[in-house]
Amino acid sequence: MPMPKGYTIYDIDPGWLKQKYEVEGLSTTDIAELCDYSARHISRLLDKHGIKKRSRLEGVKTEKSREKRSRSMTGKMAGEKNPRYKGGYISSGYMMIGGKRYSHTVAEKKYGRKLQAGEVVHHINGDTLDNRPENLQVMTISEHVAMHQVGGGYRKGMKPWNYKRRKEK
Numbered sequence: 001m002p003m004p005k006g007y008t009i010y011d012i013d014p015g016w017l018k019q020k021y022e023v024e025g026l027s028t029t030d031i032a033e034l035c036d037y038s039a040r041h042i043s044r045l046l047d048k049h050g051i052k053k054r055s056r057l058e059g060v061k062t063e064k065s066r067e068k069r070s071r072s073m074t075g076k077m078a079g080e081k082n083p084r085y086k087g088g089y090i091s092s093g094y095m096m097i098g099g100k101r102y103s104h105t106v107a108e109k110k111y112g113r114k115l116q117a118g119e120v121v122h123h124i125n126g127d128t129l130d131n132r133p134e135n136l137q138v139m140t141i142s143e144h145v146a147m148h149q150v151g152g153g154y155r156k157g158m159k160p161w162n163y164k165r166r167k168e169k
């Protein structure tokens with residue numbers, strides 16, 4: 001489901017968010033991973049749409065990304081993969097350098113252009129610390145969600161994003 005031409009993403013569809021969070025039990029971090037957003041931003045959106053948040057303890061129980069993340073952190077901190085090597089740090093399993101996801105910096109270099117709104121950087125082998133250009137693929141959020149098929153992917157008729165027509169200048 002590519003983004004319709006001339007449209008831009010302005011928000012997560014609240015119905016989709018509710019489905020992922022309440023029905024499928026994804027955590028804010030799981031959802032953030034799909035959207036390439038921070039978990040904090042997803043948390044703010046839950047508040048905004050009046051979706052009741054789980055306690056931290058409950059959240060940890062349902063979080064699907066935690067195991068994968070801790071696995072991806074093990075043994076991967078040596079040499080170039082250690083963000084300190086380049087003066088960065090790790091946030092939610094992603095390498096941050098210069099206040100920006102390093103995967104975004106590498107992808108922009110690889111594709112020779114800036115990422116656009118609604119685009120995410122997918123790690124092909126699933127290792128979010130492996131930021132080699134050949135491991136990175138730029139796609140739209142919708143494509144990304146469909147690709148990961150978390151919780152069985154789309155429910156029929158549900159779309160993750162609302163669109164609005166881009167303002168002509």
Ligand SMILES: [Zn+2]
Pocket residue numbers: 121122123144148
């Ligand atoms: Zn991905």
